[in-house]
Amino acid sequence: MDLLLDGFQTALTPENLLFAALGVLLGTAVGVLPGIGPAMTLALLLPVTYSVGADSAIIMFAGIYYGGMYGGSTTSILLNTPGESSSVITAIEGNKMAKAGRAAQALATAAIGSFVAGSIATVLLWIVTPQVADIVVTLGSPSYFALMMLALFAVTAVLGASKLRGFIALFLGLAIGLVGTSTGQARLTFGEPLLADGIDIVVVAVALFAIGEALWVAAHLRRKPLEIIPVGQPWMSKEDWGRSWKPWLRGTAFGFPFGALPAGGAELPTFLSYATEKRLTKHPEEFGKGAIEGVAGPEAANNASAAGTLVPLLALGLPTTATAAIMLVALQGYGFQTGPTLMDDHPDLVWGLLASLFVANALLLVLNLPMAPLWARLLRIPRPYLYAGILFFASLGAYSVNFQAFDLALLLVLGILGFFMRRFGIPVLPLIIGVILGPKLEEQLTTALKISQGDVSTLWSEPVAVVVYAVMALLLVAMAVAGLRRPAEPPAPSPQDEKELIER
Amino acid sequence: MHRPGRTLVALLLALALAAVVSGCGVTRGSDDPSNRRLRMMIPNSVGGGYDLTGRAAARAMEDNDLTGRFEITNVQGASGTVAMQRLVNEKGADDLMMLMGLGVVGAVYTNRSGATPLKMTPIARLVEEQEGILVPADSPFETIDDLVDAWREDPGGLAVGGGSSNGGPDHLFPMQLADAIGVDPTKVNYISYDGGGPLTTALLGAKIDVGMSGLGEFEGQIEDGKLRVLAVSGAERLEGIDAPTLTEAGVDLVFTNWRGVLAPPGISDAQREYLTELLTEMHDTAEWREALEANGWTDNFATGQEFEDFLAEQDDRVADTLKELGLA
Numbered sequence: 073m074d075l076l077l078d079g080f081q082t083a084l085t086p087e088n089l090l091f092a093a094l095g096v097l098l099g100t101a102v103g104v105l106p107g108i109g110p111a112m113t114l115a116l117l118l119p120v121t122y123s124v125g126a127d128s129a130i131i132m133f134a135g136i137y138y139g140g141m142y143g144g145s146t147t148s149i150l151l152n153t154p155g156e157s158s159s160v161i162t163a164i165e166g167n168k169m170a171k172a173g174r175a176a177q178a179l180a181t182a183a184i185g186s187f188v189a190g191s192i193a194t195v196l197l198w199i200v201t202p203q204v205a206d207i208v209v210t211l212g213s214p215s216y217f218a219l220m221m222l223a224l225f226a227v228t229a230v231l232g233a234s235k236l237r238g239f240i241a242l243f244l245g246l247a248i249g250l251v252g253t254s255t256g257q258a259r260l261t262f263g264e265p266l267l268a269d270g271i272d273i274v275v276v277a278v279a280l281f282a283i284g285e286a287l288w289v290a291a292h293l294r295r296k297p298l299e300i301i302p303v304g305q306p307w308m309s310k311e312d313w314g315r316s317w318k319p320w321l322r323g324t325a326f327g328f329p330f331g332a333l334p335a336g337g338a339e340l341p342t343f344l345s346y347a348t349e350k351r352l353t354k355h356p357e358e359f360g361k362g363a364i365e366g367v368a369g370p371e372a373a374n375n376a377s378a379a380g381t382l383v384p385l386l387a388l389g390l391p392t393t394a395t396a397a398i399m400l401v402a403l404q405g406y407g408f409q410t411g412p413t414l415m416d417d418h419p420d421l422v423w424g425l426l427a428s429l430f431v432a433n434a435l436l437l438v439l440n441l442p443m444a445p446l447w448a449r450l451l452r453i454p455r456p457y458l459y460a461g462i463l464f465f466a467s468l469g470a471y472s473v474n475f476q477a478f479d480l481a482l483l484l485v486l487g488i489l490g491f492f493m494r495r496f497g498i499p500v501l502p503l504i505i506g507v508i509l510g511p512k513l514e515e516q517l518t519t520a521l522k523i524s525q526g527d528v529s530t531l532w533s534e535p536v537a538v539v540v541y542a543v544m545a546l547l548l549v550a551m552a553v554a555g556l557r558r559p560a561e562p563p564a565p566s567p568q569d570e571k572e573l574i575e576r
Numbered sequence: 577m578h579r580p581g582r583t584l585v586a587l588l589l590a591l592a593l594a595a596v597v598s599g600c601g602v603t604r605g606s607d608d609p610s611n612r613r614l615r616m617m618i619p620n621s622v623g624g625g626y627d628l629t630g631r632a633a634a635r636a637m638e639d640n641d642l643t644g645r646f647e648i649t650n651v652q653g654a655s656g657t658v659a660m661q662r663l664v665n666e667k668g669a670d671d672l673m674m675l676m677g678l679g680v681v682g683a684v685y686t687n688r689s690g691a692t693p694l695k696m697t698p699i700a701r702l703v704e705e706q707e708g709i710l711v712p713a714d715s716p717f718e719t720i721d722d723l724v725d726a727w728r729e730d731p732g733g734l735a736v737g738g739g740s741s742n743g744g745p746d747h748l749f750p751m752q753l754a755d756a757i758g759v760d761p762t763k764v765n766y767i768s769y770d771g772g773g774p775l776t777t778a779l780l781g782a783k784i785d786v787g788m789s790g791l792g793e794f795e796g797q798i799e800d801g802k803l804r805v806l807a808v809s810g811a812e813r814l815e816g817i818d819a820p821t822l823t824e825a826g827v828d829l830v831f832t833n834w835r836g837v838l839a840p841p842g843i844s845d846a847q848r849e850y851l852t853e854l855l856t857e858m859h860d861t862a863e864w865r866e867a868l869e870a871n872g873w874t875d876n877f878a879t880g881q882e883f884e885d886f887l888a889e890q891d892d893r894v895a896d897t898l899k900e901l902g903l904a
Contacts, residue, residue, distance in 0.1 A: 111621075111622070111623065112621075112622045112623075114623070115621075115622035115623030115627065116622060118623070119631065119635060208777075209777050209780040209781040210781050211781070212778070212781055212783040213783070253654070253686075253687070253741075254741075256686075256741070256742050256768075256903070258687075265653055265654040265657045265658050265661065265687055265689060266653050266654075266658055268653060268654035268655075268657065268658075268687060269652065269653055269654060334773070334774065334777040335774065335777075384777075388776075388780070388797075389776075389796045389797065390773055390776055390777055390780075391773040392773060392774075392777075394621075394623070396773075397623065397771070397773060398623045401623060401628070404792075405870055405871075407870075409795065409796050409799065410795075410796050411795065411796015411797050411799065411800055412796060412797065412800045412802060413796065413799070413800055414796070474650075474651065474652055474653070475649060475651070476651075476653075476658075519767055522735070522765060522767050523735045523765075523767060523783060523784060525732060525733070525765065
C-alpha cells in the first residue's frame, strides 16, 4: 500500500501530470487516425524520450496507450471508421446509435465504460500481477486454440436473421484471413509480395464500414430524401445508465484475462462481450439498430485488456502487444533490466506507472465526457461534405501505414465488396470475425500440431483447453434444450424484415 | 536529473509528431553537408531491429552535421522483399540508402523475388548479433552436447522454436546448426514465433525443447535463472553470458545475424564513395558508440570490397540452406 502511495506521489508531480496529459492527448489523436496506432507513435517518440526522465517517459507512454484505446472508439462511433482493431466491434452498434441521434450517449457510455473498466483492471493489476505471472505462461497453443474455438462458437449469436447470409459473410472473412504467407506457403497472394503479410484487419473494417457506406449513400443520394440526423439529448439518461453498467462489468471480466494472456489480444474479448450482451439483453430488437449495450461492453473490454497486457510485461518482461514491446524497448533504453525482477528491483518505477494509469484514465474521462456532445454535432455536417471527409480520412489512414498506393486500391476493392454486401443484405460482423479469428485459429492449431508432431490428442492435453471444451458442450446442450422448449420460434423473417435487412 | 530546457524541447518534438509521420521534402545541391538531404528506407516496422539501427545511425549523422535531416520511410512487406523491390525501382537514385541484414537476404529467397542483394550497391556492414541456444531452467539439456546427442537420435522429435519466419536468422541458424552436426535440415521441427515475446512465453512454459534467437530480449530471464544458454553462435564468447561458443564445444559453425546498408543499383562510383565515407564518419561518432552500447549491438563495421565479398558469401550460404529445404 505504501508502494502505491509512493506511486501516486511519482505520478502526481506537476511535470509527470503534464506528461500524462500530453500522452493522453497524443494517444487520443493517433487512436482517431486509422493506420497510425499507439505502437507506431511510441516508436517514433522513443528517441525524444531519452532526453526526459524514465518515469516521465513511461507515464507518457501509458497515457498514449490508454488514449489510443479510447480514441479509436470515437471515430468508430461517429464516422464508422474504426481506428484500431480493438474498436472495430464498437462501430457496429455505436455508429447506428449515432445515426439515430444518440451519438452523445454512445460516446459517453464508451468513455465512462472505458474509465470503469480501466480503473477496475488497474486495481486488478495491482493485486494479481505478482501472483499470476507464472500461471499465464503455462497456457500453450492447445489452450488458445480452445479459447478461439469458443469465440468461433459465439459467432452463431451474430449471424443475423438469415443464417445463409451470415455464413456467406463468415466464409468470406475466413477467405480474406487466408491471404498471406504466414504458414510458409503463399496463399491467395497472386505472386504479389505486398500481399505476403496478409490484409490488415483495420483496412478491411474501414473499407467495409466507411467506404462501403459512402458508396451506398452516394448511390442513393438522389433517390431518397436526405435523412436528417436528429439532434437528441446531450447526456445519458437514467435508462442508459441502467443498461450500461452491467455490460461495463462483464466487458471488464472478458477484457482483463484476455489481455493478461500472452496470446489473448484485445479483439477477442470485444467480440465475446458483444455476443454475450446480444444474448443477455432485454432489448434484442435494438441490436443491429443501435443498442447501447453493444457499445458499453466492447469498449469496457478493450480498455480492460489494455491494462491486462501489462501483467506479463511487468511481471515477466514479456511484451504481448506491439505497444507493450516498444514500452519494453524504452525501459531497456533507460538501462532497466526488464524481466521477472523488474518489480523487485524498481518498485518505484512500476508503482509509479500503475498509479499513472489511474491518472491517465481519469484524465481521459475529464477530457472526453464534455467533448461528447460537441463531437456529436459533427454529424450535422451536410452529408456530401461529411462523406467526402470520411473518404479522405479513411484513405489517409490506409495510405499512412506504408505509403503504398497498393493499399488504397485494396481499400477500394474491399469497399466495393462492402457496397455489394449491403445491397444483398449480407451482415458485416461475421466477416470481420472471420478475418480476426481465422488466422489466429490456424496459427495456434499448426503450432500445437507441429510441437506434437501431428498427434491430435495434444489439443486436449492442457487443463484450460478441457475446461473450455466442457463449457462449449454445456452451452450446446443448453441451446438444444432451449430450442426444444420453444420450437416455433423464431419465425421466418417477414417480407418487411427482409426489406429492412436489404435497406441496411 | 535533467535540464528543463531539454524537457521543453522534448515536448515540442512530441507535438511535432504529425510532421514526422507525414515526412518532408527533399532538397539537394548545396555544398554545405548539413544541408544535404538523404532518404533512408527501413524494411520493417517502426520499433523493429532494422528500424532502431537505422534511426540510431541517422541520428548520429544528423547530430554531427554530417548530413541534413534524414527522411526515413518504413516500407513493410514480406520481411523486406517489398523494400528491396523498391530499391531496385529507384535505380540510380543518388540520395537513398536502405537498412537491411541477414533476414532480408533470406526473405528475398523465400519470397522468390528477383530483387536480390547482389543487384544492389553494397555500402557498409554496421552491426552484428550472436544467436543463442536457449532452454528452460528445468530442461534435461545441461550442455550443448546433451542437445546435440538428443537431436541426432531423433531429428524430428526436438521442437526448435525461433522468433523469425522462414528465411529469418532464427530459422537459418538451427538449419545450419543441424547441418553442421549431421542432422538432416529437412527433418528439423522448426516452430516459428512472432518475435522474441511469444518465443519467451513458449520457452518459459516449456512448450518447446529449445529456442534459438538473439539474446537481447532474454537478458532478464537469463539473469533470473528462468532460461539457460547452452551456447552462443559467434566467434567469441559474449560478455556477461556464461556459455561457450559452438566452436569451443566442438561444433564447426560460426553464425551471426548482421545488419548493413545498401544503396540502389546503378549509382556512380563517386556517389558510392560519398555514402561509404559518410557511414565511416558516422561509425566514429560518440553518438553511434552510445547507441551500440545502449542496444547491446556488437560493432562489426566493414565497407568496400570486404563488405561486398561478405555479402556475396552470405547470399550464397543462405541460398544453399534454403534450397536444401526446398524453400527457395
